[in-house]
Amino acid sequence: MSTPAFSAPIGTRDVLAPESARWIALLATFGEIAQRYGYGMIHTPMFEDLGVFQRMGAATDVVTKEMYDFEDKGGRRIALRPEGTASVVRAFVEHRPLVPWKAWYVTPAFRYEKPQKGRYRQHHQVGVEVLGVDDPDVDVEVIALAERYLRTLGASRYLLIINSMGDAEDRANYMEILRAYLADVRDQLAEEDREKVERNPMRVLDSKRRETMQATADAPRISDVLSAESVDRFERVQAGLRALDIEFAIDQRLVRGLDYYTHTLFEFQSTALDAAQSTIIGGGRYNGLVEALGGPETPGIGFGSGIERVLLHLDAEEAFPTPDTGVDVFVIDTTGGHHARDIAEALRDRGLSADRAWDGRSMRAQMKAADRSGAELAVIVGADEAKAGHAIVRDLRGDRGQRSVARPDLVDEVVALLAPDPQVETP
RNA sequence: GUGGCCGUAGCUCAGUUCGGUUAGAGCGCCAGGUUGUGGCCCUGGAGGUCGGGGGUUCAAGUCCCCUCGGUCACCCCA
Structure with missing residues (x-):
């Protein structure tokens, strides 16, 4: 290979035709569906003040070790966005559109980590956010939109997994109980998971290590501590999904990476890909996030979906072929x-x-x-x-x-x- | 960040074991066979600092060191 003067930076890739035709089609599909549900498109800058993302949660790896941040010439701490929600919420707080506010987006997302299959330093996500609605039926609608997206692309080998984190109080109670339990079985946990007991005990539960899974098989469940109100709203979400014939399974171990989530948490998992890259859509409710970013108390819910991930999944399913790019x-x-x-x-x-x-x-x-x-x-x-x-x-x-x-x-x-x-x- | 594997034409790869003349193949590309017609076939051609740097040697794609990059896995995530 003649020495190329430059190549795409680590963990990034170029997408040329004809592959790019698939991107056009995927984006058109997502945009069309979002519009059909009444969402307006939002465009936000792909970098923000570092603080915007730090509000997502200090205990998450996405924020602590994977942030693609740097200092600009004005001495500001800048970060390339690691996911879509924080920017959209920042924009909401800044512009204060009328609620309910439904926005969809497509954006690059950055994580400073070593690339591997289905994981890049720059990847791309489509997603939606709904702000100002606490009705459990909107949770159902958001999940229905996500499911319609996958179905429209021709996917079928996936599972919808849901869980409820309860409200902030439920969550705090649970953390305490869980931490106490984990402290007792600490020695039986996989080495790598032990330090999580203090830092973020819930993440111990979604460890894929065998020792940890065995040691936590009888761990207290979030459902044990949910308030009656939280249980009620979780049941209403499930009832809505059933009414729409959307199949789902409850997994009490589903925690997800960002710790701003409350109540409904959901993930569409590919059954055609390895576990390491099986999440093709992830989302949930985040009722405290708007306040954390300086806005008024406002409930919110949304999801993000990695485009490269979804394409990988569609490849595994042999679905969604690259459109013909020939000229007439x-x-x-x-x-x-x-x-x-x-x-x-x-x-x-x-x-x-x-x-x-x-x-x-x-x-x-x-x-x-x-x-x-x-x-x-x-x-x-x-x-x-x-x-x-x-x-x-x-x-x-x-x-x-x-x-x-x-x-x-x-x-x-x-x-x-x-x-x-x-x-x-x-x- | 840690570890495994891999870097030779635009692409896919031989050649590296045991260093030895001008580094090969298939596909693709260009031209011609076909003075007006693609796909199939035939002929020819262009295209390589053998990822980069240093070292050993009379001699390095081949051996040693460093480095950059790719890929996969871990951590974590889309």
């Missing part, structure tokens, strides 16, 4: 290129996609280029056609051959040939 028509001109220039532009005027060859290449070379372009039809202008005011229209994919058409009729002819054949349906 390729225009060949061996007389210098003026005809190609004019004809291609006239075809584009009619809404067709058209491409052509450049630099006066031979007929053969231009035909090869036409073939490669994926075009259905080639329009060919050689010396004879130019003189006669004609062009040849040639079918490159089917068996319709080619014929000469007078220039004034050319565009209509091409449009007619590309129109889908009217199917004769028998009733």
